Amino acid sequence: MNPVTLPSPAGPGLELRNRAFIAPMCQYSVEAEDGVPTDWHLAHLGAFAAGGFSLVTAEATAVEARGRISARDLGLWDDSQVPAHRRITDFVHSQGAAAAVQLGHAGGKASTHPWLPGAAEGTVPASDGGWATVGATDAPVLPDLDAPHALSEEELGLLVQAWADAARRADTAGYDAIQIHAAHGYLLHQFLSPLNNTRTDGYGGDERGRTRLLREVVAAVRAAWPAHKALGIRFSGTDWVDGGWDVDATARMAGELVREHGVGWVDLSSGGLGGPAAIPVGPGYQVSLADHVRAELAGTDAVVSAVGLIHNAMQAETILATGQADAVSIGRAALRDPHWAAHAASDLRVSAADSPAADQYWRANW
Numbered sequence: 590m591n592p593v594t595l596p597s598p599a600g601p602g603l604e605l606r607n608r609a610f611i612a613p614m615c616q617y618s619v620e621a622e623d624g625v626p627t628d629w630h631l632a633h634l635g636a637f638a639a640g641g642f643s644l645v646t647a648e649a650t651a652v653e654a655r656g657r658i659s660a661r662d663l664g665l666w667d668d669s670q671v672p673a674h675r676r677i678t679d680f681v682h683s684q685g686a687a688a689a690v691q692l693g694h695a696g697g698k699a700s701t702h703p704w705l706p707g708a709a710e711g712t713v714p715a716s717d718g719g720w721a722t723v724g725a726t727d728a729p730v731l732p733d734l735d736a737p738h739a740l741s742e743e744e745l746g747l748l749v750q751a752w753a754d755a756a757r758r759a760d761t762a763g764y765d766a767i768q769i770h771a772a773h774g775y776l777l778h779q780f781l782s783p784l785n786n787t788r789t790d791g792y793g794g795d796e797r798g799r800t801r802l803l804r805e806v807v808a809a810v811r812a813a814w815p816a817h818k819a820l821g822i823r824f825s826g827t828d829w830v831d832g833g834w835d836v837d838a839t840a841r842m843a844g845e846l847v848r849e850h851g852v853g854w855v856d857l858s859s860g861g862l863g864g865p866a867a868i869p870v871g872p873g874y875q876v877s878l879a880d881h882v883r884a885e886l887a888g889t890d891a892v893v894s895a896v897g898l899i900h901n902a903m904q905a906e907t908i909l910a911t912g913q914a915d916a917v918s919i920g921r922a923a924l925r926d927p928h929w930a931a932h933a934a935s936d937l938r939v940s941a942a943d944s945p946a947a948d949q950y951w952r953a954n955w
């Protein structure tokens with residue numbers, strides 16, 4: 590797990606101590622109000638930094654209030670949210686790790702209740718704290734969700750500005766990298782995929798039209814985000830549905846964003862729009878998507894990360910050593926063991942002196 594650098598248009602880029610990243614994971618933390626991170630988020634994300642990960646990515650963080658997946662999500666739509674994010678980035682930095690934030694908008698998949706075990710599926714009604722959702726079209730994104738309001742071209746202009754404003758706040762909050770959330774059936778993916786985007790205006794139709802909003806968001810974020818800081822994107826590399834968004838379209842889009850729009854990090858997840866998807870869930874089942882996109886990005890210095898059921902150090906090291914990805918993003922394995930990266934270093938025979946484990950824990954090696 591050697592160091593790796595996320596490139597940026599200016600400066601040396603973001604140097605990371607190893608290739609184990611934390612995947613963004615919403616906490617639906619019951620104390621989170623108005624998008625403001627709590628002590629839980631500090632402890633949760635801080636543990637991964639102390640646990641040896643090189644890049645700690647904060648959960649899907651909404652660029653506007655109605656873009657939250659749930660009322661318990663984090664946000665960067667208001668300046669008042671910045672100081673609590675700053676506490677997290679300061680601690681992550683103190684542990685030798687870098688901090689990223691995933692900026693997102695849930696679109697027609699917003700206003701849900703995922704933090705409540707056994708809660709009803711579907712859109713939360715206004716009477717229960719929910720709100721009206723927006724989307725690429727007025728068709729429900731999934732069968733159990735309410736119909737969103739289809740965003741007009743004028744409204745899309747305001748939304749792009751909201752992404753830029755959130756990027757500016759992410760800078761003030763001390764984040765080193767932004768990951769734009771274009772995956773999992775949320776708003777940007779809703780525009781990318783022909784499964785959901787049946788618009789007939791300039792934001793729909795052919796691939797150029799369906800990718801227009803993403804291109805505009807990336808350009809606006811890049812312009813608001815310092816040139817020396819890294820910008821990344823998470824795609825659903827495929828809908829796993831014939832006629833849906835697929836890995837070839839992902840590779841074309843990733844190539845354009847890296848070569849022309851200053852994106853330096855591409856993370857490959859999949860799915861999220863439902864349909865008759867046949868998803869081959871199993872160890873490393875999304876790695877081939879990273880491999881495919883990495884081949885398209887040959888000759889660039891972009892970093893491609895793989896994610897999804899990557900459990901242990903040997904599996905991760907094999908993905909890296911065989912050149913299928915430049916880095917691994919770890920989710921649930923890190924929830925089980927926040928010190929996964931330090932333990933992986935130990936499994937891979939990294940010397941105690943070079944271990945990314947927290948200095949305070951050096952006695953663990955006695």
Ligand code: FNR
Binds near residue numbers: 649770772897919920
């Ligand atoms: C997630 N995932 C996720 N993905 C994302 O893009 N933004 C998010 O905020 C979240 N939130 C989230 C919460 C929780 C509790 C889990 C378990 C997952 C998906 C996550 O980033 C990752 O892609 C998957 O979990 C697959 O990786 P693992 O868990 O198999 O390593």
